[in-house]
Amino acid sequence: MKKYLMIGIAVVVIAVIIIIFLADTKEGHDKTGETFVVRKGNVTHFTEQTGIIKAQVGAIVKVGTRATGTLTYLKYQVGEFVKQGELIAKIDDREILANIRNTEAQVEEAIRDVEAKQAQYLYGKTNYEREKNLLEKEFTTKDSVDKAKREMDVALAQVELAKAKVKGNREKLKALEVSLSYTKIYAPISGYVSAVSTQLGETVVSGLSAAILITIIDPSKLEMWIYVDETDIGRTKPGVKVEYWVDTYRDMRLSGKVDMIYPQPEIKDNIVYYLAIVKIDPKDTSLLRPEMTTHVRIMVEEKKDVLIVPNNVVRFEEGRNVVYIKGREKAESREVTPGVRDDRFTEIVSGLAEGEQVVIPSVVKKTSSSASSGPKK
Structure with missing residues (x-):
């Protein structure tokens, strides 16, 4: 008898649990929670990625x-x-300085040699002119004139050779001065x-x-490498805004823009990533260090001045996206078309008007789900 009594009690308990479960499944949400006045605001859809702080080229x-x-x-x-x-x-420069002084002396010596050669050339030129005048008066021979011209030409060649030597020594001096500059960094x-x-x-x-x-x-030239998953790279373009933070400053949000996207992919753990580069604002670099890991939100779509409601207001019931409007006696469901959503609000494309009051559920059951037609986070 006791055995049958225990079985009966167990059946009753199971029946009560089934009734409660079915009731919860049917209702899905508590429709008597707080209310929210439908208003206009901004909604930003983002993707979450991981990045790393790197030094820029040239930093x-x-x-x-x-x-x-x-x-x-x-x-x-x-x-x-x-x-x-x-x-x-600075590096010991005594040997180079000694070579510079020696080369400077060689330059001065070569300059004096040029002056001496020029004097010899002028003497040879004058002698040649005199011999030509004497030949016209038949006071000398043509051989003497030719000899004077040959001596003048040799003297001119020696002048040019001496000038080339001066130029060579000066170039050598310049090379030594360049080498001297290498000793001071x-x-x-x-x-x-x-x-x-x-x-x-x-x-x-x-x-x-x-x-x-x-x-x-x-340290003021830093950039962030964002590893964007291949499923999100199509919505990530140069110029889009990003918001990021690092573990050491979790409550501080920094911002920037995607500067470029490398075409060459990187494969890690059989997942394809593409590098998006963000230049770090110089005013933020004092907080960051190379190789820091960053948590990034890429703002792929932004809607301004649109109707918004909290995310948990939109419910998916019987294949429709609905909200519950506050009535005089009870809340009434209404089908809506959701749009972009972020971590707080959902855009309402149609089905609601500004100023209407919608019910915020106080309890969210596992059987209910949020709007299915909005973009994926």
Whole structure:
């Protein structure tokens, strides 16, 4: 008897659960919640992506030298700020200075040699003219005239040779001055020293490429790489607005615009991504660091001054998108056409008028669903 009583109680409990479940399924929502006055506002549809902060091209500069010698001056270390144009390192230049002084002396000697050769040329020219005049009066021979002309031509050639020597020494002097300039290294950009490859007193050897001394990074030149899924790349175009934040400043929203989209895809875990590049506003760079992960919203569509209601007001029942209008005695359902939606509001294309009151459900059951015709988030 006790066994049958327990079975009966179990049947009653199951029946009560089924009745409650069916009632919940039929109702779907509590239609007696708070109300919302239909009004106009802005709705922005966005896609959520992941990005990473990177240094722009030219923001990181490896400073080197083409001179070989001992490092005699190194002012900055890692973490220190350097201004563009400041002297940051110097290499022993005594050998180059000695070569410059020697070449300068050779230039002066060559100039004096030119002056001497020019004097010889002028003497030869005068002698030639005299011999020609004497030949006209038959006071000399033609051989003497030819000899005088030959001596004049040789003197002129020696003048030109001496001038070429002066020019060669001057070019050599210019080359030495260029080499001297390599011994003083100035900062090409303003920024922070991120790496030092050598130390004071070490010997720097320059080969086919410049020996790297320090690396400078300009923290104000940053950009964001957004990895856009192939399903969303069609709606992501240069010029669209983006909103992003980083984990260290989760409550701070930063903004920008897509500058370009790389045509070459990247494949990660068998998913195709395309890189969208966003230039970081210089005023925001003080908050960011290279390689930070960003959480990005790409604003693919924006509607302004349209009718809006909260997302949970629009319900999908019996294959239709409906809202419940507040009435005098009870709420009445009305079919609507939803449009763009964001994380808070849904655009109503048709079915409602501004100023009407719709019911905000206080309880949302698992069996109900939101508007199906709106764009996918």
